[in-house]
Amino acid sequence: xxxxxxxxxxxxxxxxxxxxxxxxxxxxxxxxxxxxxxxxxxxxxxxxxxxxxxxxxxxxxxxxxxxxxxxxxxxxxxxxxxxxxxxxxxxxxxxxxxxxxxxxxxxxxxxxxxxxxxxxxxxxxxxxxxxxxxxxxxxxxxxxxxxxxxxxxxxxxxxxxxxxxxxxxxxxxxxxxxxxxxxxxxxxxxxxxxxxxxxxxxxxxxxxxxxxxxxxxxxxxxxxxxxxxxxxxxxxxxxxxxxxxxxxxxxxxxxxxxxxxxxxxxxxxxxxxxxxxxxxxxxxxxxxxxxxxxxxxxxxxxxxxxxxxxxxxxxxxxxxxxxxxxxxxxx
Amino acid sequence: xxxxxxxxxxxxxxxxxxxxxxxxxxxxxxxxxxxxxxxxxxxxxxxxxxxxxxxxxxxxxxxxxxxxxxxxxxxxxxxxxxxxxxxxxxxxxxxxxxxxxxxxxxxxxxxxxxxxxxxxxxxxxxxxxxxxxxxxxxxxxxxxxxxxxxxxxxxxxxxxxxxxxxxxxxxxxxxxxxxxxxxxxxxxxxxxxxxxxxxxxxxxxxxxxxxxxxxxxxxxxxxxxxxxxxxxxxxxxxxxxxxxxxxxxxxxxxxxxxxxxxxxxxxxxxxxxxxxxxxxxxxxx
Numbered sequence: 001x002x003x004x005x006x007x008x009x010x011x012x013x014x015x016x017x018x019x020x021x022x023x024x025x026x027x028x029x030x031x032x033x034x035x036x037x038x039x040x041x042x043x044x045x046x047x048x049x050x051x052x053x054x055x056x057x058x059x060x061x062x063x064x065x066x067x068x069x070x071x072x073x074x075x076x077x078x079x080x081x082x083x084x085x086x087x088x089x090x091x092x093x094x095x096x097x098x099x100x101x102x103x104x105x106x107x108x109x110x111x112x113x114x115x116x117x118x119x120x121x122x123x124x125x126x127x128x129x130x131x132x133x134x135x136x137x138x139x140x141x142x143x144x145x146x147x148x149x150x151x152x153x154x155x156x157x158x159x160x161x162x163x164x165x166x167x168x169x170x171x172x173x174x175x176x177x178x179x180x181x182x183x184x185x186x187x188x189x190x191x192x193x194x195x196x197x198x199x200x201x202x203x204x205x206x207x208x209x210x211x212x213x214x215x216x217x218x219x220x221x222x223x224x225x226x227x228x229x230x231x232x233x234x235x236x237x238x239x240x241x242x243x244x245x246x247x248x249x250x251x252x253x254x255x256x257x258x259x260x261x262x263x264x265x266x267x268x269x270x271x272x273x274x275x276x277x278x279x280x281x282x283x284x285x286x287x288x289x290x291x292x293x294x295x296x297x298x299x300x301x302x303x304x305x306x307x308x309x310x311x312x313x314x315x316x317x318x319x320x321x322x323x324x325x326x327x328x329x330x331x
Numbered sequence: 332x333x334x335x336x337x338x339x340x341x342x343x344x345x346x347x348x349x350x351x352x353x354x355x356x357x358x359x360x361x362x363x364x365x366x367x368x369x370x371x372x373x374x375x376x377x378x379x380x381x382x383x384x385x386x387x388x389x390x391x392x393x394x395x396x397x398x399x400x401x402x403x404x405x406x407x408x409x410x411x412x413x414x415x416x417x418x419x420x421x422x423x424x425x426x427x428x429x430x431x432x433x434x435x436x437x438x439x440x441x442x443x444x445x446x447x448x449x450x451x452x453x454x455x456x457x458x459x460x461x462x463x464x465x466x467x468x469x470x471x472x473x474x475x476x477x478x479x480x481x482x483x484x485x486x487x488x489x490x491x492x493x494x495x496x497x498x499x500x501x502x503x504x505x506x507x508x509x510x511x512x513x514x515x516x517x518x519x520x521x522x523x524x525x526x527x528x529x530x531x532x533x534x535x536x537x538x539x540x541x542x543x544x545x546x547x548x549x550x551x552x553x554x555x556x557x558x559x560x561x562x563x564x565x566x567x568x569x570x571x572x573x574x575x576x577x578x579x580x581x582x583x584x585x586x587x588x589x590x591x592x593x594x595x596x597x598x599x600x601x602x603x604x605x606x607x608x609x610x611x612x613x614x615x616x
Contacts, residue, residue: 035458038455038459039462039463042459047474049475049476050475152356156356160600163547163603165555165592165599167574168574168588168592168596171574171578171585171592175581175585186582259464261464262465262467263464266464267465269466269470273559284467285559288473288474288561296471300471303467308462
């Protein structure tokens with residue numbers, strides 16, 4: 001019955017730990033490469049499902065007058081006359097060297113085109129993420145420890161914020177700040193003033209989501225044993241809150257930031273269109289509307305890479321914020 | 332006050348089953364849901380006018396007693412159109428959620444029941460789908476199958492499916508390792524019987540909550556696609572399409588965009604409150 005209760009944990013030698021850590025990093029990288037390969041494969045075959053002749057699409061869509069010679073020339077140029085598995089391998093090879101192909105409609109290589117748009121979207125997404133964090137933290141810390149009414153108000157504000165569609169919030173903000181008050185430009189200019197409304201549009205709904213998670217974990221943290229022991233050690237209320245509870249509360253929100261980044265990218269499709277802001281989102285929407293396949297695939301690949309990098313970064317961040325050793329099962 | 336009266340007074344706050352009295356917000360959400368459902372089932376009851384009736388002389392009128400929400404560029408009454416659009420928007424939201432949940436249940440159940448190898452494969456597949464965040468999967472789907480209301484619904488459903496699948500798989504694994512399943516195993520029940528009678532019912536009970544919470548988001552996403560011109564098209568009174576039509580006039584006629592969007596927000600908030608209320612009740616039941 002009572003046999004292994006006294007079993008001691010096997011001591012971990014420092015060397016073994018380093019090796020484990022290296023293994024974890026390698027596994028992580030292998031996983032990332034796998035996901036990228038799968039994303040490329042999935043998009044390649046999904047794009048094959050599009051009805052119609054791709055050569056015809058390159059030459060201006062189904063309505064255009066095209067000679068058989070022109071079609072044949074285009075097929076040869078884009079490798080469309082090869083068997084499908086050759087095309088697939090060629091595509092993978094090109095992607096591995098960073099070549100994203102050539103746009104159907106814009107007569108431009110997709111790689112440089114997407115890279116030129118990436119910066120604007122990244123600035124927008126990263127600023128919005130930071131503003132959302134500040135808003136969510138402010139609301140969560142204000143509304144905890146102030147009684148039930150404050151908690152209800154805080155939670156209500158978050159639910160409403162999380163339900164705000166980007167396209168509507170943007171419209172309301174434009175009417176309010178550009179049309180009525182006239183203090184901010186309705187169209188995104190290159191200076192910081194033009195960034196305010198797009199960032200608010202993206203940050204407020206996201207803050208609603210993050211705030212809900214933060215408040216819940218903040219409440220759990222304030223009732224947990226480590227807070228009690230911090231108090232017992234004579235830590236001040238303020239110290240307990242800022243040094244212990246808040247760090248704990250930030251954890252789930254950090255791991256949500258990978259997802260948040262993804263939702264910011266989809267939000268950017270809407271926001272960049274409304275504020276006429278150059279960026280990946282607007283490029284993607286235009287390409288989907290005119291069915292410029294290589295551009296869509298290029299943007300999707302770049303977003304996938306960014307998303308994977310972001311999830312790795314959030315992993316690292318949550319390991320720093322929560323240094324407790326973790327087991328494979330308890331993740 | 333006699334003792335009997337005190338006893339009678341106590342259960343009013345938390346009644347015998349330990350249920351909390353619904354909060355003010357929950358009551359409001361329920362009333363709003365009733366209103367929206369009425370609008371979807373019998374729109375003429377709430378707005379007797381014709382949503383497509385054109386009256387060029389009263390175009391672009393600001394909200395007034397005659398036109399509560401104002402009129403659009405052809406003089407159509409926005410209030411009537413918003414009420415009329417409830418059906419389309421709700422049907423789109425519910426259908427997309429059902430598609431997402433359905434796919435999620437299938438994937439999650441396959442991963443959680445068919446052994447480690449299948450679980451590993453499905454998990455990798457989900458990871459790949461997660462690399463197309465949010466609207467991206469929907470946009471890829473629309474690229475392949477062309478824009479339109481039906482594609483938009485499927486696209487939204489599809490892009491919510493991976494999230495549902497992950498939740499359902501986790502729930503399935505939690506239920507499978509719980510004490511009552513162990514008890515059933517000890518009693519000698521067959522694996523299939525345990526799965527169908529014990530594991531699946533307990534796994535699927537949170538679906539109602541997930542679905543209710545999801546409807547709001549599905550409506551927002553579908554409306555976003557309509558707004559971008561990839562879903563329902565402007566003559567329709569669907570809320571996203573109405574917003575899209577109002578886009579040209581936001582500097583002069585803000586009400587054309589404001590009210591349809593307000594109803595999207597109200598619906599989503601309402602779904603969240605109701606979903607949470609159901610969740611709390613299930614937890615205490």
